[in-house]
Amino acid sequence: MDMDMDMDDLYLDNIDEFVNDQNKIVTYKWLSLTLGVHVNTAKQMLYHYLEQKRRESSGTPLHATYLVSGKFVENGSTCHKVSVVREDKLDAVKAKMDVTISVHVYSVQRAELKDSSPLYSTDYDAVKENLKNCSKYSAIRCAAAVPMASVELQKAQEVALVPPVEKEINKPRLNENTSATSKPSTKQPTGIMGMFASKNASKSQESSKEVKTEQKDDSSLVETSKTKPASKANPMSNFFGKPAQKKVDEKPSKSIKEETDGDSAASTTASVKLSQPSPKSEFAIKEERSKVSSALKAESKDTRNKSKRPEVVDSDDEKMDNQQKKRRRIKKPQPDSSDDEVVPDSPPVPTKQIPSPKKQVKREPVSHQESSEVKRRKRRRVLKSHTFVDEDGSFVTEKGYVSESYSESEEEPEPKSQAKDSSSLKQSFGKREEEKKEKSQKKTSASNKSTKQPSIMGFFQKK
Amino acid sequence: MATLTRQDLNFGQVVADILCEFLEVAIHLILYVREVYPSGIFQKRKKYNVPVQMSCHPELNQYIQDTLHCIKPLIEKNEAEKVVVVIMDKEHHPVERFVFEISQPPLLSISSETLLSHVEQLLRAVILKISVCDAVLDTNPPGCTFTVLVHTRETATRNMEKVQVIKDFPWIVADEQEVHMEEAKLIPLKTMTSDILKNSSGGILD
Numbered sequence: 001m002d003m004d005m006d007m008d009d010l011y012l013d014n015i016d017e018f019v020n021d022q023n024k025i026v027t028y029k030w031l032s033l034t035l036g037v038h039v040n041t042a043k044q045m046l047y048h049y050l051e052q053k054r055r056e057s058s059g060t061p062l063h064a065t066y067l068v069s070g071k072f073v074e075n076g077s078t079c080h081k082v083s084v085v086r087e088d089k090l091d092a093v094k095a096k097m098d099v100t101i102s103v104h105v106y107s108v109q110r111a112e113l114k115d116s117s118p119l120y121s122t123d124y125d126a127v128k129e130n131l132k133n134c135s136k137y138s139a140i141r142c143a144a145a146v147p148m149a150s151v152e153l154q155k156a157q158e159v160a161l162v163p164p165v166e167k168e169i170n171k172p173r174l175n176e177n178t179s180a181t182s183k184p185s186t187k188q189p190t191g192i193m194g195m196f197a198s199k200n201a202s203k204s205q206e207s208s209k210e211v212k213t214e215q216k217d218d219s220s221l222v223e224t225s226k227t228k229p230a231s232k233a234n235p236m237s238n239f240f241g242k243p244a245q246k247k248v249d250e251k252p253s254k255s256i257k258e259e260t261d262g263d264s265a266a267s268t269t270a271s272v273k274l275s276q277p278s279p280k281s282e283f284a285i286k287e288e289r290s291k292v293s294s295a296l297k298a299e300s301k302d303t304r305n306k307s308k309r310p311e312v313v314d315s316d317d318e319k320m321d322n323q324q325k326k327r328r329r330i331k332k333p334q335p336d337s338s339d340d341e342v343v344p345d346s347p348p349v350p351t352k353q354i355p356s357p358k359k360q361v362k363r364e365p366v367s368h369q370e371s372s373e374v375k376r377r378k379r380r381r382v383l384k385s386h387t388f389v390d391e392d393g394s395f396v397t398e399k400g401y402v403s404e405s406y407s408e409s410e411e412e413p414e415p416k417s418q419a420k421d422s423s424s425l426k427q428s429f430g431k432r433e434e435e436k437k438e439k440s441q442k443k444t445s446a447s448n449k450s451t452k453q454p455s456i457m458g459f460f461q462k463k
Numbered sequence: 464m465a466t467l468t469r470q471d472l473n474f475g476q477v478v479a480d481i482l483c484e485f486l487e488v489a490i491h492l493i494l495y496v497r498e499v500y501p502s503g504i505f506q507k508r509k510k511y512n513v514p515v516q517m518s519c520h521p522e523l524n525q526y527i528q529d530t531l532h533c534i535k536p537l538i539e540k541n542e543a544e545k546v547v548v549v550i551m552d553k554e555h556h557p558v559e560r561f562v563f564e565i566s567q568p569p570l571l572s573i574s575s576e577t578l579l580s581h582v583e584q585l586l587r588a589v590i591l592k593i594s595v596c597d598a599v600l601d602t603n604p605p606g607c608t609f610t611v612l613v614h615t616r617e618t619a620t621r622n623m624e625k626v627q628v629i630k631d632f633p634w635i636v637a638d639e640q641e642v643h644m645e646e647a648k649l650i651p652l653k654t655m656t657s658d659i660l661k662n663s664s665g666g667i668l669d
Contacts, residue, residue: 023598025591060598111598114495114502117514118594124513125584 008048011035015049019108020060025122027107032137033126039137046105060110065119066090067106070097084116475539482538482565482662483531484510485586486546489664490527490611491517492593493548493561497600499607511587530611533634537615541567545614553606561593561652564663585655589664592653 014035018024032042046064053062064087072081078098084106085093094100107119130136132147148156488510495505495516500523505516518524537543543565550559613634654663 023592023595025595109595109598111595113594115507115516117507117516118591121513121587121591121594125587 008045011037011045012049012052015045015108016053019049019062019110023110025107025109025111025113025118027119027122028105029123030126033130037137039139042137043104046108050105050108062108062110063087063112064108065106065113065116067102067104068093068097068100069102070094070100072097084119086113475541478567479535479538481582481586483535485589485662486534486563487527487531488515488517488590489561489563489593490548490609491515492590493550494518494523494609496594496597497550497559497603497607499550499603499609511583511590513587513590515590527611534611534613537613538565542615542617543613544616545612547612547614548609549612550603550607550609552604555608558603558607559600562665564665566662589653589655589662592664596652 015026015031018026018031026046028039028042028046031037031046032039035042037045050062050064053059065084066087067082067084068090069080069082072079080101081097083093090103094103107122113119491505492515494500495502495518500518500520502516504518504520504523506519507514508517509515534543534546546563546565548561548563549557550561551557649665651663651665
């Protein structure tokens with residue numbers, strides 16, 4: 001007994017050192033991997049430490065986060081909700097649950113965390129080092145969960161590659177486009193507040209590789225989530241079709257992963273691939289994608305992407321790039337990064353399937369991957385309707401399709417119109433209306449010219 | 464992966480690129496953690512495989528990018544000694560400084576991929592440290608602004624004044640008022656040493 005007491009004190013001293021001296025964030029997972037103890041022991045240790053320090057009520061204040069899981073009724077459907085909450089929100093979250101199944105300390109730290117990113121970072125390296133046996137101390141057991149032999153792994157990877165290949169064949173143009181040079185448009189328009197208001201971040205921070213990977217990963221994700229790869233004749237409608245289907249799939253989900261802090265913590269990484277998030281946690285979806293895509297990054301799809309890059313390189317690079325980005329975004333409506341409290345457009349977005357083009361458009365302003373300059377260029381080229389829907393939903397698709405055919409058939413006037421539009425975009429926000437008028441004028445002139453329904457090849461042939 | 468040594472032309476560029484990317488993330492994170500700007504303009508992005516908060520505001524981003532664009536040549540030539548992010552109150556008195564000391568170890572080579580992932584790991588640790596720095600720092604008064612100072616070796620600044628790296632983005636010699644802080648306490652945040660660069664960061668507060 002004495003030995004146990006000493007050991008406990010020793011561990012508590014360790015925790016004290018980590019928290020107070022080193023100013024670390026001590027999560028239960030990190031503690032269990034560092035000290036080599038079972039996770040439940042780690043949780044108890046953290047709890048005891050917290051109690052002890054609170055009783056003493058001396059020294060620096062400590063902050064803690066808790067993991068709460070229980071049954072939660074939302075919109076009439078019951079689901080099992082697991083969330084990491086800050087201490088000050090703990091009681092509120094517990095009260096909201098029907099049945100609270102478990103509550104335990106998730107982390108202890110001196111700093112008051114503003115978001116949950118450091119929680120994930122803390123565990124990241126510890127888990128990475130112990131990748132092979134990171135579940136050694138875990139309480140979750142599954143006899144069937146055994147790492148695959150390398151042969152099986154290869155086969156699984158090959159299988160995973162096949163469906164995306166089919167997708168690519170169905171939409172060769174789009175893929176060609178999407179795999180074009182992914183130079184992010186470095187010249188961001190500085191004065192466009194609309195971009196800022198609609199949460200479009202400058203893309204320069206993100207590596208273009210990540211985005212492309214995510215697009216490819218997303219196509220595989222969509223595959224695995226059982227959306228029909230309905231290859232319609234019009235490639236545009238494929239964009240509409242897929243995310244619309246995905247939305248429908250996501251609705252009847254049983255488990256909602258939600259973070260009261262607004263961010264998903266490390267605890268969700270394990271179940272990301274399995275659960276289908278609800279539309280409410282759209283932000284969680286985005287973060288899911290980012291995590292899944294990072295996991296899938298190493299796949300050879302990337303190399304295929306890269307090999308296609310040199311094919312489409314022109315003077316019109318930037319526009320192509322914009323279009324590619326635009327298409328990529330349509331294919332993958334939720335961008336890789338996520339979880340922003342400021343999402344003005346997404347809540348009102350209806351999850352119906354019918355106005356899917358409209359939804360696509362709404363999501364684009366929500367997407368914070370590209371500047372609106374890029375977005376607008378793409379819209380103009382491919383889905384001109386989008387700009388209009390953005391401002392006034394009544395215009396919707398009709399205008400879009402007209403202009404779309406315009407972009408596919410016209411060659412010479414197109415670059416000029418593009419150049420003109422891009423220059424006007426660099427002006428301030430106040431001039432946005434002028435741009436719209438400009439575009440509408442071009443559209444009317446364009447629609448006069450095109451009388452047939454051109455194939456999308458026409459667009460590319462000018463290269 | 465090919466081995467690059469100091470003599471190679473693009474070695475300095477590689478190191479400068481890594482460092483400038485890191486500084487960009489660090490500056491955004493400092494602005495977020497120290498609440499210089501409202502947290503609504505920040506969104507989560509991914510860097511070094513962990514989530515970080517970056518600003519969406521186009522002008523702010525452009526400013527930070529231009530700043531680092533000008534600093535990059537100094538780093539390439541190993542003329543930048545320190546990069547300091549100063550947070551100032553309404554009267555332009557500094558309240559906090561985040562100092563990144565940069566030095567390049569004499570024996571340099573980028574020899575393998577593991578080295579870069581090692582650097583990534585170290586940079587991740589620095590980012591984590593910035594995230595928890597508010598445990599040791601006091602809350603800032605409202606209405607703070609920030610600026611970036613670069614301490615250079617020798618006479619590099621003279622060249623910078625002569626040649627504008629970016630048009631309409633001039634650098635000026637900092638006022639003594641901005642540089643000097645009364646009763647400064649230094650709190651080291653993190654030191655990292657790797658084969659390609661040494662970086663220690665510390666927070667200094669009033």
